[in-house]
Amino acid sequence: MKLFQQLLVAPAALGLMAPMAANAADLDIKGVSDYSASSEQVTSISQFQDVYPTDWAYQALSNLIERYGCVAGYPSGSYLGNRAMTRFEAAALLNACLDRITEVTDELRRLLNEFEQELAILKGRVDGLEARVGELEATQFSTTTKLVGQTSFVIGANTFGGDAVNSLDRERADEAAEYSGATTFSYDLRLNLDTSFTGKDLLRTRLRAGNFANSFNGNWSNGMGHSTVGLSSLEVASNTVDVVTIDRLWYQFPLGEEFTMTAGAKVRQDNMLAVWPSNYPAETVIDFFTYAGAPGAYNLTLGGGAGIWWDDNDSGWSISASYVSGNANLGNPNNDRSGRLQGGGIATEGAASNGTVQVAYAEDRWGAAAAYNYASSDNGAGLYAGNGTPLANAVQAMGATNSVGVSAWWAPEETGWFPSISAGWGLNSVSEAGDEENTIYESATSQSWYVGLQWEDAFVEGNVLGAAVGQPTFVTDIDYNDGDDATNDPDDRVADGNYAFELWYKFQVTDNISVTPAIFYLSRPYGENTDGGGDRFGNDGDTFNNFGGLVRTTFKF
Template sequence: MKLFQRLLVAPAALGLMAPLAANADVTAVSNESDLSSEVIQARVDGVEAQIGEIMAGQFSSSTKMSGKAAFITGYVDDDAETNTDEITMEYMYQLNLNTSFTGEDNLYTRIKTGNVGDHFVDKGQNTYLSAAKGSKNTDGDQTGNLSVDKLWYQFPVGDSLQVWVGPRIENYYMLASAPSIYKPVTKQFALGGNGSAYGSSTSPGFGAAWTQQVDDPMDPRFALSVNYTSKDGASSSKGLLGDNSRNFLLTKVEYGSPRWQVSLAAAKKDGHSAKAGYDGYFHSSLASSTVGEMTAYGLRAYWRPETSGAVPSVQFGFDTASFDEATAGQAEETEGWMIGLGWKDLFIDGNSAGVAFGSEMAATDIKGGGSDPSEDNSVWEAYYTFKVNDGVSVTPAIFGSSDVSGSDKDVNGAVLLTEFRF
């Protein structure tokens, strides 16, 4: 970015200084005395002022840009006797802009596009990829439109407190630290299970996180995060903190070090159904039909070895949720869990691998009695990432699920994910 600025500024600066250089040559040759040192200095000051104006109009030197592109090639077999299990190739493209005004704050903007559709953005059958991005027009066709995907401002208050506010943010960005160290291929394993406690869709919101100060950064410490998002925060008829808004309040308490952590999150959601309005995974019809106020808890724990290689890092997640306004036949209590194993530098330095399995959120208590046909569902994924160089990686992965929707159906898929980071 600095090189780009210099390429823009240099020609303009040379153009402004050329007349000054020409006049200096004439003075030297003719030995004229009409150009005094004061006049020359005045002209130099004028050149510097004009260069300053040019620089002011350029891209801020405090803005850093990075990005990535993903080629997604794969297929999904969902046991349906249709032609929807063909091999497809789709893409995702993302730019990250980080701007600091004080050296300690950050204005984050994420611009994103993609044409991913069908299986790889389908939450209902657990085949939504973490790298996927789709954009549709009013007819439902994938368009690949470029849009501002995330936008927020983060700044410190003292040494221990971080504050976030923004019109496009999600609750898990406003935490003292991430609840999970497992890197997923499918979104169902993000955030330690992406169950009921974490995962709000992009919304207006704000939050703060306090972290205990310790002498050694490797020492255990406490941290507390509290944040709020509203799915209807941009609506003039509902707005932030409105009585009819879909509000989401999340609190996370954690204790641990960079190598291990235990955390508990509590979430209160108003005006949500169990499936609509945020990125939780409730595929059971009994759970997804429940509407009203929900209270959810998410327990997370992880551990990573001191050295990379054969010993994997371990991630555990457990979620439970209760619904205050369930009617007969709807879920009053739900549960889900996951375990993820991750390896760094496996077989070859720079390469990595991951395996995860678990059970998606399903009803464990139904108002009026009964059982959920999805209660014994299972989900899994496995992958290996080849690091071609610092900017390119190739990841073959397989994934699947059974009985997630209660229809005794198996879903299996495979994908070859090629990522370019810059």
């Protein structure tokens, strides 16, 4: 018997067992019958004139009325709570409440009968889910780690044009086509193992493999000085010669409510930024366009290091600071017998040090950021071929570089014909470019910029259209060391400018599969080194360009 039934039965039973309060002669049987049959039912305790909240049984009476509806009053609107109850009256009250309980039970029984089939289906599903959860718990490799993966297949090819020649008077276009003319099919695999011990921290281990070394866009050499165009390097292209390697290994955890700390033996510069200053996606084609227009400031150095950021979610402001040594795992920072710096350690002369500070403001649909970076390019902290002209890469690899980057982005509130816009500009100053006896460069200045557009739900919901234009890092000013060689003339004109374009459309086939055809164009990827013939830096107006296309299929799991 349920509790409320016990509460109802108990006083009535006591009344039935007690001596008669009145004899048969005093009892008005007809009055009791009239009370039980025709007394006015009430729906709220406030209908009783003589019941007050201060009465000791007020709450109990209220529950009987409002929850069970089995209490009636006298025609006068009174309850007469202080009046003695006869056994017959107790029996009438008990009978009314039990009748109500029976009605409720019958209603529930009818509902159960009506939805019996649906309830059986739900029970079966619950039993099935319990079995599947039990199976997953028994077979999962870790209770703290989840796997997030991405595989990309890329089919692509290049074509070249222009009248520039190399130092052997051979046409650049013919040379490039000979050593990078085939259509290739390559892959890139990324596996993130994300582990959390507290729910707020993150230990990331990334495994990566790929075979892009000799693909259509690979920046490789045949051993005789012939190489493909470095600026055609793709964002998705990795090369591990089909061997799975540890690509990232770092740990991130909160310090209080507004600070976050990141440290790792293989951590990259962007892993330690509170805000990435671009809305243009990593699905982009040319790698240059993933650096927010400033590959010097955002050089994505990978190595051992640590960083901290402060992020005020209420105001949108954040400040990030980090340090990475590209040679943190090497223990010998000293010169070898030939005088060449071997490199190694943290914060040493050969550490390939990279320090970054960024200030950013970000809201839901727009933001802006400014960054400063210092890079000691000895042994690995400079630009790589995918981010600048050959001259810009060579100069920046010879000395310490101070770089600044300014970036901003905006996205419309609703998708439509107006795209999201991302833009950035970078400036790099290279100084102390090594020993005068070993280098011809003393200092240099280079720049870069880009604008990226992205249309969400373009033509079909879920699909994305993107386009970008910019200038990968190019030298704008250079000072040479004085020497006997006439080619070291400080008045030599610098003409290193070049342009890059890309256009792509992503078909979202399923939630986990997308296909992205794309084309790209590089107007002058060799910059000032376009002509290797008569004039040392190709200032005679010769041309060389690169046009490429690809289809990228991405699987996310």
